Amino acid sequence: MIVLIDCNNFYVSCERIFNPGLKDKPLIVLSNNDGCVISRSEEAKRIGIQMGIPVFKIRDLIHKNKIFVFSSNFTLYANISRRVMHILKTYSEKIEIYSIDEAFIELRLHKSSYKECRNILNIIQKFTGVPVSIGMARTKTLAKIAVSLAKKRKDNIFIFNEYSNMLNLFKNIDIFDIWGIGKRYTKSFYKNGVYTAFHLIHLNESWILSNFNINVLKTYMELKGIVCYPIETYKKPKKSITVSRSFVNPILSFDILEKYINDFAFLCSYKMRLEKKRSNSMSVFIQTSFYHDNIYSGFTSENFFKSTDNYIEIVKKSSLLLVKIFKKKFKYKKAGVILNELNNFDSYQLPLFADKPQDKIISKESLMCSIDYIINNFGYSKIKLASQNLGYNWRTNKEHISPMYLSEWNEILDVKI
DNA sequence: TCTGGGGTCCTAGGACCC
DNA sequence: TCTGGGGTCCTAGGACCC
Known part of the structure; x- marks a missing residue:
């Protein structure tokens, strides 16, 4: 049987772990730039806060009902997620981590299946503080339905067996x-x-x-109970990596937009290098807001001469692509960079005419590794290419962010005894 | 005034081949 | 007047998921 373990209101639950006073209180977590609601406590749902609604539309509601508001703290959520998944791995070797707050595992159906689920739920709650719901069925799609039924029950468990109608x-x-x-x-x-x-x-x-x-x-x-989506226990290699952001204030100037694009390309390269990949082609896109007039969106892609994981080459290319799609007199609200057609860094196709002199100029792998080293040990903002934003950080608005309780020494929770 | 970020997969249609 | 049959590959756009 396939068992789906789904964390309840995951981001909200993460915030509550370190803030027990928030228990039973209405609470929401916002997207980047504090733009939209992306997680709601049961209390907030009952007040009528919708998933995905922009914050400015519910300002009054937040005030009137004294709803607690948090910016998203993905570093924290990822750390807690890892702990939950770690526990699940002790129950089954067949596990597929489906998203930050969900995993499928395989278990045999027997008389005490309910007890077993109960045990998983209790252990996760006890060791991580995260409440979960559990659905069990023959297929993933049925397990999804089971978990949604579980969430409506007091015990948070639902099993589709031969007795369920x-x-x-x-x-x-x-x-x-x-x-x-x-x-x-x-x-x-x-x-x-x-x-x-x-x-x-x-x-x-x-x-x-x-x-x-x-x-x-x-x-x-x-x-109908026929498995079409089996549990996938190995992590599928990524086919593309994106870095994109919305801007709090729209951008009109090419020069400023270019610096952001260069930043995105740099971060995208770093993410790709972490995965030990190279890219064959790159895309850049820019968009105005879709909620106002004068809409424009530009998108373009181009292949690299040969697949690359070189920071300098990738950032350079991002500028060239931006030139192709940039149009004056538009207010750009969002932009991004995508690296496509990823290969393993140590096995990739050489072009027919490789080793042209232009390659050699920027093929300094040791320099690339030094950049990685500095980022890994001193932080992302400690080294940049000169074409990037040097003056300030483009990191987005996060007015209500909680501390990085699990990843920063100076943000660990103080406990007084 | 203010509206997230990161993915995968499928399909129709066009261009090409013999 | 009447104009075949069988393929592959690529891409843009449209779905879906969290």
């Missing part, structure tokens, strides 16, 4: 709440009179295939 339960599962069915598909299902999981499993395969695609068919099969 699945068909009946499916009548109350909106098609939109099925894993793999998003906004658009929901719309076309509704148009065809398909509103619930119950309706979906009574369709025929060819109709689904001709109106949707292979993925929707797989979802349908999974609902």
